[in-house]
Amino acid sequence: MLIVHHLGISQSDRIVWLCEELAIPYEMKKYDRDPVTRLAPAEYKALHPCETAPVITDGEVVLGESGAITDYIITKYGQGRLALKPDHANYADYLYWLHFANGSFMPAGMTALVLGMLGLSDSEAVKPLLSRGDRAYAMTEKRLGEATWFAGDEFTAADIMMLFPLTTMRVFAPRDLAPYPNIRAYLARVGQRPAYQRAAKKGDPDLTPLLG
Numbered sequence: 001m002l003i004v005h006h007l008g009i010s011q012s013d014r015i016v017w018l019c020e021e022l023a024i025p026y027e028m029k030k031y032d033r034d035p036v037t038r039l040a041p042a043e044y045k046a047l048h049p050c051e052t053a054p055v056i057t058d059g060e061v062v063l064g065e066s067g068a069i070t071d072y073i074i075t076k077y078g079q080g081r082l083a084l085k086p087d088h089a090n091y092a093d094y095l096y097w098l099h100f101a102n103g104s105f106m107p108a109g110m111t112a113l114v115l116g117m118l119g120l121s122d123s124e125a126v127k128p129l130l131s132r133g134d135r136a137y138a139m140t141e142k143r144l145g146e147a148t149w150f151a152g153d154e155f156t157a158a159d160i161m162m163l164f165p166l167t168t169m170r171v172f173a174p175r176d177l178a179p180y181p182n183i184r185a186y187l188a189r190v191g192q193r194p195a196y197q198r199a200a201k202k203g204d205p206d207l208t209p210l211l212g
């Protein structure tokens with residue numbers, strides 16, 4: 001049985017959503033963050049040497065990393081649904097946004113978070129680092145002015161990967177979305193998806209999704 005180990009308010013919310021979109025059989029096991037450190041509890045850390053969420057188990061398989069898990073589930077259980085094939089006109093867009101989410105957008109968000117914790121956000125020296133986050137938002141806003149979903153007309157796993165930095169990440173690193181009307185319209189579209197609604201209710205019932 002495929003088990004999604006979901007750490008509350010974390011990137012594993014993507015995997016619950018993916019399973020709901022694919023409508024595949026799975027079990028979700030929920031873990032709460034440590035109330036003081038806000039980190040994963042010892043039981044979660046014991047799942048995988050990386051000690052971070054998400055993690056899935058599938059029989060003998062123990063797999064971490066959002067992107068790897070997404071590929072695994074789509075290929076093994078989703079018959080390739082929610083991925084574009086190489087002969088699709090938007091294949092390159094699909095790959096770009098699928099990987100941009102954790103390759104560039106999340107590191108930019110984490111950098112801003114850490115610099116803020118260290119009280120260094122206003123330092124001139126770190127401005128080039130912080131500008132990465134601004135560029136990520138500007139690029140995302142532009143893309144969502146051109147396309148309904150990140151890969152074009154079709155909803156894909158690129159949307160599932162990109163949503164976390166635009167929503168749940170803002171619990172930890174708040175960002176005003178007023179300057180980004182295309183992002184706000186996109187988040188409203190996502191919020192209409194029944195699978196997203198089911199995943200949010202199942203994964204983090206006490207959290208109002210940050211869709212605006």
Ligand SMILES: N[C@@H](CCC(=O)N[C@@H](CS)C(=O)NCC(=O)O)C(=O)O
Pocket residue numbers: 007009010011012038039040041051052053054064065066067102
């Ligand atoms: N690139 C990793 C990032 C994993 C990550 O940083 N997860 C965070 C949750 S969003 C985590 O586990 N935090 C709790 C902790 O570090 O104890 C992935 O996508 O799987």
